[in-house]
Amino acid sequence: MVNTFLATMIVIGGLATVSVHTYAAEPYAPPQGVELSPDLLNLLRAEMREIAEGVQGIAVSLATADWKSIQETSTKIRASYIMEKKLTPAQTKELEQALPDSFKKLDAEFHQRAERLGEAAAAHDSELVAFHYSRLIESCTVCHSAYAKSRFPGFSSPAHQGHSH
Numbered sequence: 155m156v157n158t159f160l161a162t163m164i165v166i167g168g169l170a171t172v173s174v175h176t177y178a179a180e181p182y183a184p185p186q187g188v189e190l191s192p193d194l195l196n197l198l199r200a201e202m203r204e205i206a207e208g209v210q211g212i213a214v215s216l217a218t219a220d221w222k223s224i225q226e227t228s229t230k231i232r233a234s235y236i237m238e239k240k241l242t243p244a245q246t247k248e249l250e251q252a253l254p255d256s257f258k259k260l261d262a263e264f265h266q267r268a269e270r271l272g273e274a275a276a277a278h279d280s281e282l283v284a285f286h287y288s289r290l291i292e293s294c295t296v297c298h299s300a301y302a303k304s305r306f307p308g309f310s311s312p313a314h315q316g317h318s319h
């Protein structure tokens with residue numbers, strides 16, 4: 155079974171791989187070194203925005219002990235809801251082949267953290283939810299700093315951004 159979250163991450167993995175290996179045959183030159191067909195890139199970004207929106211709500215849900223919402227967000231992240239409906243089998247296959255192992259690992263960790271967050275919410279354990287929430291955010295930053303640095307230049311060291319010590 156290929157779940158939808160993995161499909162998302164396969165898309166991202168495809169991005170990351172393609173950005174590393176530049177294909178001269180590509181007729182376009184996307185900014186920041188990422189090469190992906192516009193459709194796939196749009197799907198990925200839409201997926202990411204959905205995830206971001208869900209994650210933003212967690213802070214207030216935690217503060218108000220709205221465990222159900224946190225569990226729902228956890229489920230949504232784990233089953234990322236857009237990709238499955240929109241990816242063609244050919245796209246899925248192509249991206250599966252392009253997915254690097256290091257990316258799969260980050261994908262798996264992200265998936266697990268979302269799951270633990272949901273479990274902590276089910277147990278009404280606010281301290282544990284806070285812990286897994288911070289770990290979840292950390293996994294966003296780990297992946298982005300490795301695979302989306304061009305998209306998010308803030309992950310570059312200050313020295314590269316014109317500051318000095």
Ligand code: HEC
Nearest residue numbers: 166188199202203206209260261264293294297301302305
């Ligand atoms: C396993 C890798 C990975 C993880 C985990 C991940 N992202 Fe991303 N994300 C990416 C990549 C790669 C891009 C860059 C896509 C591009 O080049 O436009 C991205 C882009 C985004 C964007 C920009 C979307 C847009 O409209 O351009 C947002 C927002 C985002 N991620 C939020 C998050 C949040 C919040 C989390 C954690 C809860 C997260 N991501 C976890 C890989 C990841």
